[in-house]
Amino acid sequence: MMSGEYSAILVLVVITNFYILNTSRYIISARAIALQGCLLSLLPLPDAFAGSPQAMFLSAGTLMVKGILMPVILIRAIRSTDEFRVAQPFLGHVASVLLGFVILVAAFWAGAAIPLPTRPHDVLMGAVGLATILTGMMIMVNRRKAVGQVIGFLILENGILILSLRISRGLPFVIEMAILFDVLLAAMIFGGFIQSVHETFSHTDVSRMRKLKG
Amino acid sequence: MTAWISEFVPALFRQWAFVLAVSPILPGVVAKTKAWVAGRQGPPVIQPYRDIVKLFQKGAAYSRTTTWIFRAGPVISFSAAMAAVLMIPIGGMEAPLTFQGDLILFAYVWGTSRFFTMTAALDTGSAFEGMGASREAVFSCLAEPALFLGLLTLAREAGSLSMSDLLSVGLIRIWSIHAPALCLVTTAFIVVFLTENSRIPIDDPNTHLELTMIHEVMVLDHSGPDLALIEYASAVKFFALGALLVRIVYPIRSGGFWAGGAVLGIGLLGLSILVGVIESTMARLRLARIPQFLAFAFVLAGFGVILTLAAA
Numbered sequence: 087m088m089s090g091e092y093s094a095i096l097v098l099v100v101i102t103n104f105y106i107l108n109t110s111r112y113i114i115s116a117r118a119i120a121l122q123g124c125l126l127s128l129l130p131l132p133d134a135f136a137g138s139p140q141a142m143f144l145s146a147g148t149l150m151v152k153g154i155l156m157p158v159i160l161i162r163a164i165r166s167t168d169e170f171r172v173a174q175p176f177l178g179h180v181a182s183v184l185l186g187f188v189i190l191v192a193a194f195w196a197g198a199a200i201p202l203p204t205r206p207h208d209v210l211m212g213a214v215g216l217a218t219i220l221t222g223m224m225i226m227v228n229r230r231k232a233v234g235q236v237i238g239f240l241i242l243e244n245g246i247l248i249l250s251l252r253i254s255r256g257l258p259f260v261i262e263m264a265i266l267f268d269v270l271l272a273a274m275i276f277g278g279f280i281q282s283v284h285e286t287f288s289h290t291d292v293s294r295m296r297k298l299k300g
Numbered sequence: 301m302t303a304w305i306s307e308f309v310p311a312l313f314r315q316w317a318f319v320l321a322v323s324p325i326l327p328g329v330v331a332k333t334k335a336w337v338a339g340r341q342g343p344p345v346i347q348p349y350r351d352i353v354k355l356f357q358k359g360a361a362y363s364r365t366t367t368w369i370f371r372a373g374p375v376i377s378f379s380a381a382m383a384a385v386l387m388i389p390i391g392g393m394e395a396p397l398t399f400q401g402d403l404i405l406f407a408y409v410w411g412t413s414r415f416f417t418m419t420a421a422l423d424t425g426s427a428f429e430g431m432g433a434s435r436e437a438v439f440s441c442l443a444e445p446a447l448f449l450g451l452l453t454l455a456r457e458a459g460s461l462s463m464s465d466l467l468s469v470g471l472i473r474i475w476s477i478h479a480p481a482l483c484l485v486t487t488a489f490i491v492v493f494l495t496e497n498s499r500i501p502i503d504d505p506n507t508h509l510e511l512t513m514i515h516e517v518m519v520l521d522h523s524g525p526d527l528a529l530i531e532y533a534s535a536v537k538f539f540a541l542g543a544l545l546v547r548i549v550y551p552i553r554s555g556g557f558w559a560g561g562a563v564l565g566i567g568l569l570g571l572s573i574l575v576g577v578i579e580s581t582m583a584r585l586r587l588a589r590i591p592q593f594l595a596f597a598f599v600l601a602g603f604g605v606i607l608t609l610a611a612a
Binding site: 093094097100101104179183184186187190191198209210 | 479480483484591592595596598599600602603606607609610
C-alpha cells in the first residue's frame, strides 16, 4: 500500500471522531463507529500483503467485530429503548468540537515527543491513536446517557488498536484477537446493561445515577 | 514609473473586464441547475445580466431615517469586490495586484465589505435587518478562522504570503506531498465559500421568510442601482472565492491570460453546477446547527495545518 493511502485512512479516522463529537443522534454515532471500524481493518493490510497471514486474520477480525458486530449490537440497544435517540452532552457541540481540536493538537505534540522506534508514518499513527483515545474519553465524560459512554468506550478501544499497531506493528496475534473478543463481550454486556437499566428505571441518565440505588 | 503604469493599467482593466463579463453568468448557471434538477425550465442563464441592467435603469427609493451610510454600503461592497478580484491570478502569471501579505488583504477586503453591508442594514432602523446583520456577523466570524487556517496551510507550503505564489505552479508539488492536508483545506474552503456566498446549507438566497434570512434580509431596503451594485458584487464575490477554490483543485500550470481564463471559467461553471446540485439536494441547516457546521470546517482547516506541520 502506498504511504498516501495510509495517512488518508488515519485522516478519515480523525474526521469520524469529530463527526461523532458533532452529531447529536446516537444511531448516526453508531454508524460512524461502524465506518471507523472498517477503516481500522484496512490498517493491517500492508503487512498482510507483505505475506503475513496473522495480519490478514487481524484485519478480518477487526472488520467483523468492530465494523459489523459491535455497531449492530449498539444500534439494537439504541432502538430497543426510545429515550436516548438524541445526545444531550454536558458541553455544547461547538465547545466539544473545539475541545476535540485542542486534544488533537496535544496528541500531535505528545505523539512527536514520545520516544519510540519510528518508521515512516509512525508519527501520524501514534498521534492519531492518542487523539482517538482522548476523544473517546472525552465523549465518555461528556455524554449524559449510558449509550454515550458505550460509544466513547468503543472509540477509546479503536484508539488503543491504532496505538498498538504503531508500537509493535501488531502485538502477538493471539493477544490481539483476545482483545477484540473482550471488546465484543464488553459491547454485548453494555447492550444488556443499558436495556435492563432502562427497563428498571425508564432512563439511563448518568447524571441521575446517584438516585438509582435499590 | 511610466513603464510600470503602462504595464499595470492594461492588466488591471483586462482583469476587471474579464471578471465583470464572466461573473454574472455564474448565479445564472446555479439557478438553471436548480431548475433543471427540479424538472423545470428555469430562467435563461443570462438572466442576472438582464436583472442588473434593468435595476440600473430604475430609480432608488431612500427612507427618511437613513443616512449616507445606507447609500455608501452598496458602493463600498462593490468596490471591495473589485479590489479583491485584482489579487486573484488568472492564467499562469501573477495577478495585477500582488505583494507579500496580500492574502490578508484579500480576506479583510471582504470583511470591510461585510462591515458596510451590516452598518447599512442597521442604518435603516429596522429590527428585522438588525437581526440579519447580527446573524451575518456571527457566522462570518466563525467562517473567517477556517479561511485563514486554510490559507496558512497553503502559505506555509508555498513559502510565501502572496495569493499569486499560493495559487501558482507550486501547488502541483504540494498536492504530491500533502494530498490529505490539501483535501481537508479544500473541504473547509467549500464550506467557507458556501457561507460567504450565502448559499444552502448556511443561508438560502431565495428565501424571504423572516425567521431564516441572513444575507437577503440585510439588502431588503436597497432598490434600483444600489441593488444592482449589490447583486453585481455578490456575483463577483462568487467569482473571486470560487476562483480560489478552482485554482486549488486544478492548479493552472502555465498559459496566458485568455487560456488560463478559459480554464478558470470552465472550472467556475463546474463549481456553479455543483452549488446548484447542493442547493437542490440539501436542506438549509437550522440556525442553531450552523455554528456546529462552521466549527467543523475550522477543525478541518486546522487539521490541515497540523498535518503539514507534523510532516516537517
